[in-house]
Structures are given as structure tokens and as C-alpha cells.
Amino acid sequence: MPKTSLRALSARAIVTAIADAADRWSDADFPPRVRATKTIEARTGYTTPVVEYALDRLFFSLTREALEATIVDELGSLAALDGFVERRGRPDGFARGVDRVIIVSSDTTIGVALVPAMFALCAKSSVMIKDRNDTLLSAFIDSLIEERPEFAETVIAQTWRGGDDPREAKLLGSADVVVAFGGPQALPAIRAHLHPDATFVPFGHRVSAGYLDAQAFAARDDRERRELLEGIARDALLYDGDGCLSLHALFVANLTPETGFVDALVAAFERVAVEFPPGVLDAARAAAVASRELLGTFRAAQRDEPAPSPMLDLAPPADAPPALLPRVLPIYPVGGPADVARYMEGQRLQVQALGVADPADPGARALAEAIGAVRVARLGTMQAPPLGGHHGGRPRISDFIRWIDAE
């Protein structure tokens, strides 16, 4: 990778350039975004509203205020990225960005590599991104270069074959920091190529879960109930359930017919499914969904109950992991939070987010801690994490810098 010329720029100038480029991409009619939307749809099979939602969330979040606030929170000041700064009660410090960052994001949904790449650029590191071949990253980088030509020598997005490609091993071996999104086989394989002193930032597969008390839900007013229900549906249906931010299982306490919860949730799913239609499934996933639907019919027939919604899997076996099928939300009736913790522990699930009605509720926070979640969010916002939050429990920029202390 070339020597970075971003180091001649101030961090504020870099942040401004990123925010300005993101602002252009926030316009759904911006031609590069229109082109990227089409290629993303072709790659993922997601429908246009889903891709638009993802791009809106991505680019609306990349504001100057949010970037600066995150950096200041982690490093103490923006200026620390430009040179030595005074730090109260500590030696002067310079948060110098590492030279080479590689981001591998071949097993992810839309644009997930973009946020770490932008923070690595804020740290003035050279960044190479291995991404899916939908041109989103490279098109956004073109916009960055239009803002500041210095980016041209600093950041590259490209695709290459993984696994045994010798170029990949060579590149990974030269990196100071490698951020990798992938599965249990890909991550160790990537790590094996790293220099011993390199920092590895893995983001493996995780699930997200929700918890709700149906009686407390029933006591809320109509507007709140509707918001929560449609939020649950949105969290579950977006990206057809792909990705660690999707709601993969909902645990419901006090789930009795009197609460009307299930019927109301089915109605909410039907409404939200219109807003975010299903994408194209491959044959394997389509068959798995069809099989589960048949099983739902079988179960209902045994209980002489009405046929369930194909989008809800009511009371699946509690001794098996959630099926993780697209647009099918398992609903687990539970006695309380302790049952959720037991289930998660029993299934050894790595948890990304816990969705709840009120993230400020101490009980919800305690449950998040108990199940190892790295985020507790209001149901309906699970797919839209704030830029200032940690991703996967990790800082946004600190992994990309090395502190130089002047004592």
C-alpha cells in the first residue's frame, strides 16, 4: 500500500470530507447511490426498500458531529490525531494512526466495512478493504476523493478471492490492524496470516434476541403497542433476518391468549412485510423456510389450533437453537429473564444485541449482561445502531491508533 498522504491533513478536515461525502450519499437520487443500490440488490437479493433503508441508516449516521463526538469520547480530543496534546494528569499523548489497516468483509450484509474504514481514515491510516463486488465501497471512496484528492493514495476497496489466494496472505501479513467480518472458519484462517504484532479485530457470527413481558405490553397505550409491534417486525424482517443485528429470537414472558400479543404481532408483521418485501432466497434457504412452514402446520394440526403465521414460529423446542430462517421469528414463551439466560447459556449463543421495550430498565440491562449481549436497544432500533455506540462491544477508532506518550 502507498505511503499515506492523509497525515498532512487535520483530523477535522478528514472528518469533514467523510461527512460531506456521506451527505451526498444520503440523497437517494445521488447517481452513484442509485447505481450502487442496483448492484447491492443483485448481490444480496434484497428488495429496493430494504437496500434503501440500509443506505439511509449508513449515510445519515456519518455526520461530522457524530464522528467527532465518537473520536473525542474515545481519544479525549480530535486534535490528538494530529499531534501531541496535553492530557490532564497524564503524559502528553499523540494518537497516531497505524500505517496499514485491512478490512475483510466478505461475509456480511450491506456496507458494514464502511464505518470501520472511515474511522481508520480518521486515524490517517492507509486502508484496504476487501468487500463484496457490489461497488458500494469503491463508489463511496470515489466520492471521498472528490472531496479531498489525498484519499486517492490512502484507501482502496477491491475484491479478491479469499482462502488460498497468495495475494491475500501477503497483504494480511503486512497489515498492522486487520478487521474481519466472517464465520467460524474464515476468522481463524485470516488470523493465521497476520504478523504476530498485528492487531486482529474479529467480528464473528452472533445472534440478537428480544425480551418482552406480554402483560406489561398489554398495559401500554395503543400507540406504544403499535410502535413496539412494528419495531419487532422491522427488526426481524429487515435483511430477511441476515446479520447479527437482526432479531433472531423473541422471548416473551406472561404470554397468554388474553394479552392478544401473538395476534397483534402477526398483524404487525403483515404490515411491515409490505413495507419491506422479502428478497430472493436461494433454493436451500427457500426449502428450509418451506419445511418450517410445514412443521408449523403439523404442530397446529396436532393441537387443533388455527394455522400459524408463516412468519412466526410459536413455542419452538426450547432445547434447540433458533432456526435462523429468513423472515421467521421464533417466539419462546418464558417465565422471566432467568429463563432467557438459561436458554442462551444452554445453546452457547454469542449475543450481539438484546432488544427490549425500555433499554433504561435496570432489569433489561441486567439481562443483557447476563446473556453476554454487547448492546441493549429498544425494539425497533436493533437494526439501526448509533455511530457513537460500540460495534460488537469494541471501540470505533481506538483499535486503529497507537499512543505515543511524551513524558
Next chain:
Amino acid sequence: MTADYRHEADALDARLQAVIAAPQTLDDDAFLSLACAIFAHQMRWNAPYAAYARRLGFGPDRLPETVADIPAVPSAAFKEAMLSTVGDRAAIRFETSGTTQGRGGVHALETADIYDAALLAGFDAALLDDGARLRYLLLVPDAAKRPQSSLGHMMAVVAAQRGDGHTAGFIDGDTLDVDGFLAAARAAVRDAQPVCVATTAFALVALLDALDARETQIALPPGSRLMETGGFKGRTRVVSREDLYTRTAATFGLPLHAIVAEYGMTELSSQYYDSHASRTTLDRRKAWPAWLRPIIVDPRGKPLPDGIVGAIRHVDLANRSSVVAIETEDLGAIVDGELILIGRERGAELRGCSLDAEDLAARA
């Protein structure tokens, strides 16, 4: 058990035995006729299946008009209900134990008679069409110790009925007896006695690894063959068929066509095998006996034309005392009258003892 039931079941079993003995008599019309008769029988005596079929609109007044109309239960339903015409009075109970999902199901059958007749006829056609009496070296569960293993039962029956009287097994719990296998193979070579090695794919890998570690190869006597079953989807280690067969052929001195894959499920009474025509290549296709039919369906359950990939539904007449039609998540396509098995899906479960074999590989 009522006299009505006995009369009905015996009549159906007699028809099935006749078909198994003379499969050429079962044309499309005869298959549909027998399938509908079995479906009607199961509607009367298999309550969970009957409830399901009624939910789908079938009943005494509405029987299927085509084989594809027969309501197919998802294979996972075997974990949730006793899908049998005889309930707890089943003579044999095969378990889908040790699955990737961690939960097992039961395939309960009234009698072993039909099951054994079907498996023997299928095995004969697939592996013993030359009438060979082989020595069976088994890398499958021991049926005496694990009667719930359908694979163990199948090979025990084959070995007892078709073997040379010197059958030996080399898996005990999670231990692979490599020394024992080698001794038995060498004895067969000494006796010039062709063998049939029956193994799960994963146990075969474990055996090949062990022999590689010893830098040992053993050319099995001419006429020997190997039947492997199972797969690697969802396992910690995946071996390509090309690698597996190439190594197997080299290690045991077997021609490629002597290595035959079986495709079966605990929930079925009949099995698919590599077609004879496809065995000279690694591009294998499956053939099936006359009393078994695969139907490739789309996600809505509608049959797909030949050449189109979809989920595989099995209509197995030998499942007279359980469920005649089973929907799987396995993918395949029918081409030129043969089944191309695309793969077992994410979450789909392997037959029988594959997890045993994986444990075995880890500890061998």
C-alpha cells in the same frame, strides 16, 4: 389392535412384498394405487398424520389424485409426534439420534419384515447385482449395541443374509478399531475373499487418516466394494467427494465404480444408491427402487420439472406403518430419470451415526 387393522395391514404388506419381489410390476398407475391405499390406511390408523392430512384438506372423501398430492410431513415432525400406525407397539424404533440440532426423532415401524425386504432388495440391486457373497467389514454402529441405528440394522441384515459368515465390525461406541480392520482386511486378502466395506463417510475419513499415518495401503481382493453413506454438511471437517473417493481407491486398490454412495434417511425404509451408469465418474447420480419415488418440489410444495433444483420429497411405499410421504430440506434435481443430490441443507440432519463418527475421528 383391531381385526380391521390387522386385515388391512396384512393385505397391504402382502401387496408390498409382492412389489419388492417383482418391482417390474409396479408401473405408474400401480404405484399411485398402492400409495393411495397406504395413505388411506395411515389416515385411519396414524392419528398425528391424519390430523395433518385433514388440515391440508384430505380425508376419507378426498384422497390424493396424484402421487405428488399425497401430504408429505416434514422430516422434523418425527421429533414431535409418534408417526406410526401402531403407536407404542412398534417392533422397531429407529432414532435420528445425535443430530446437529441436538434433538432426536423416532421412526417407529410395526414390523421389520417390510423394512428388511426393502433394504435387501435395494442393496442387492445396487451392490450385489453380480450375486457376490461378500465378507462384510462394517464401520457403522453395531446393531446389537445400538438397535436404534437404522444404518446399523440395515448392514446387520445385509451381512447376515448376504455375507460369507465372517462379518466383523470395527466401531465400538466412539472407538475405531484400525488394527482390527487391518487384520480383517489382510485375512480377506489371504483368503482371496472379496469384501464389502460399509461405512459412514466420516468414519471412512478417520480410517483413511489412520492408514495414512501408518503409511499403510491394502489392496482389497478383486471384486471388493465399498459403500459409504452420510456426508459432511455441518460437520467440523468437510472432505470433498473427489478427495474421498480418490484416496479410497488408492488406499484399497478399488476401481472407482466399486465405491458406491448410499443416500438414505432414518425416516425412510428404502434407500437410494449411486446409479450403475454414473459410477465410473465422480459425477454421481442416484437411482431408487420401484417402490420409492423422489419428487422435486418448489417452496410451495409444487412439483418441479426435470432439471430444476428443489427440495426432495420422498414417497416410500415401504413406510406402510409410518408415513408414506416425507418432505426434506435436501436439494436435488431429476435428470434423465436419475436423482442428482445437490446437498443436504443448512440445518438438515445427517442420517444415523454421523455424529458418532465425528466424535470417533476426534478421538482416534
